[in-house]
Amino acid sequence: MQKSYPEKVSYYLEKKSLKRWNLEWAESSGIQVAIVIPAICEFENIKRVLLSLVHNDKSCLEKSLIIFVLNNSIASKPEVKDDNKKSIAFLRGMINRKSSDRIAGIIFNSGMHIGLIDAAAEGKEFDDDQGGVGLARKVGMDIALEVFDYSTSEKKLLISLDTDCVVEENYLDEIIRSFTKHNFSAATVDFEHILSEDGIDKLGIISYEIFLRHLVAGLLFAESPYAFHTIGSTVVCDHEAYIKIGGMNTKKAAEDFYFLQKLAKHFTINRISSTKVRPSARESWRVPFGTGRSMIDFSTNKKDILLYDADVYVILKDWLELLYSDLSLNSNLILKEAKKIHPELYNFLENRGFSMDWEKILENSKSVKQLDYQRKNWFDAFETLKLIHHLRNTSFPMIDINSGVEKLFKVVQHSAKYELSGNKHNLESLYMGYLAELRLLENALHK
Known part of the structure; x- marks a missing residue:
């Protein structure tokens, strides 16, 4: 492993990084991009995210390292720990090129580099009071600083992703191109949730994405410097920006919000709209709010998703x-x-x-x-x-989606091209129309 680092990197690693965990990988030179993916009880999803990444350009994959941070706390349930053990065995097989899994050949021939940080084995688990997605991202990003090839002037990129996501074939190429061509320090990648086939769940995730885009469109209209989506699986920054703000925080939830807030105080948060991350719409116990919690509230607790008054x-x-x-x-x-x-x-x-x-x-x-x-x-x-x-x-209570979207369009003077009222549309198609218009509005306000 490379031992000589630029001065600021050395200082950060000495003062800020955590020394308790190690990276397992088939060491290679020329790494310019690290994709950090926290994982807890995600055996099947690990394969899925790898199979979406594997279709990216080989030249991008060859200079990228995909770091999985397998983690659980001491008090995690036995089934969580067992699932993590399966994931660790699978990833070690990939790293050592000894796997007989059906996707092994595809991975081996792709040029992809895979890394594993084991924060799940006994003695390596996260503490119950500190363990969570923030700590997992920090551990992965800090260790990524140790593997970058600093002998070239290419930007060293830290990409945050999640196991329940899939990415497009141009994902890495567009991120690298955008940061190189425009000299970005930080950015978020556009996203679009994977829609469930189940009618109730599908309506729930459409409603939740309407809420997210309605909020960001409102912030863009207000010309807030914090008008961006705070979704952990969409965040990218270069290593210099990461070091400048003192690295990732260790919060159990909302780590993405606070990380982007710190970045935004020093850098413009740019938007990469030429490719998409597609998070799942699953219900989840992993964090106390966000997509998973909203889906539980909508489908199980029957809570309608409301919007802020424009x-x-x-x-x-x-x-x-x-x-x-x-x-x-x-x-x-x-x-x-x-x-x-x-x-x-x-x-x-x-x-x-x-x-x-x-x-x-x-x-x-x-x-x-x-x-x-x-x-x-x-x-x-x-x-x-x-x-x-x-x-x-x-003064301004939350309002229903129909009223909230139409009022925002009126306030920002957005001329919607979709039929936004009347009885001829069912609720799902109406909400899909709202969502399409909010995406258009977001694009227009960014320009």
């Missing part, structure tokens, strides 16, 4: 215009103007201690660049969602 995006847009204007240079004046936008915006800022914080920020900011950073830092993605939720709780 009026909150109008208030957010007006607030951001005020925050980034010269009026913000006076801490008293900015609060008076905020109250004119909406009384609950003013109440939110007061409750969050904005006035005192802002006076300190104005006093300590020595340049426009510093002030712009502090604006983005104080009113970050977390505060943005806090404001949206405050407005939801005090």
Whole structure:
């Protein structure tokens, strides 16, 4: 294994990385891309994600390492640990080229490099209080820094993916091309959930994706610097950006949200729309919210998925215009103007201690660049969602999908080409129409 690293990489590995786990792989030179995939109780899905990756361009696969972080906690159920043991045996067979599995030949001939981090064996398990997807991603990404070939000027890319996803044939090529051609530091890849054949589950995942795209379209309309999807299986950054923000966090859930928030404070989060990740729509116990939890709530708990009232995006847009204007240079004046936008915006800022914080920020900011950073830092993605939720709780309750989508289209003046009302469409086709229009709107607002 390579022992000589650039100075910043060496410093990060010494100060920030975790030393408890090791990478098993058939060592090779020339690795420029690491695809990090956490896995817990995912034996069949590991094969599926590999079979989707294997169709990518061979020249891309030859410089990529797919790192599976097999993990469970000490208290994980026996069936979870047994499934992980099967996965570890399968991956070791692939790495050592001794597997008799039916897909082995396809993998061996593809040029693909596979790596395994065993965080499931006794003595290597995650602690019950810290174990989870954030820690798994961090372990994989940190170790990826050790295998990159730093002798070339090519970007070293850290790609976050999940086992319940499939990718398109141009996935690696488009990511590498986008980062190289446009000098990206960070990006998210477009996504489209795999739709279930079951009518109820299908409607549930369509509704959930409508919720996600409705929110991001609203944030784009408001011109928020945090207008991007926070889905772990879509995140990509280069190694320099990763080191700059101190690496991945170890949260059990929402690790993708906080990771992207940190990236967005220093870099533009670009969007790669020329290829897609396709996450599954399964119900899942793995995290307490997100796709899996939403599917459980919809299909099992019979909870309808609701949308934010588009009026909150109008208030957010007006607030951001005020925050980034010269009026913000006076801490008293900015609060008076905020109250004119909406009384609950003013109440939110007061409750969050904005006035005192802002006076300190104005006093300590020595340049426009510093002030712009502090604006983005104080009113970050977390505060943005806090404001949206405050407005939801005090003035603008969540509304049904039909009302929410049509109101957003009206607010942003989006001319929908789909029949959005009337009785001639069933609910599924109507929602598919909404989803198609929201994708178009998202593309238009990005431009």
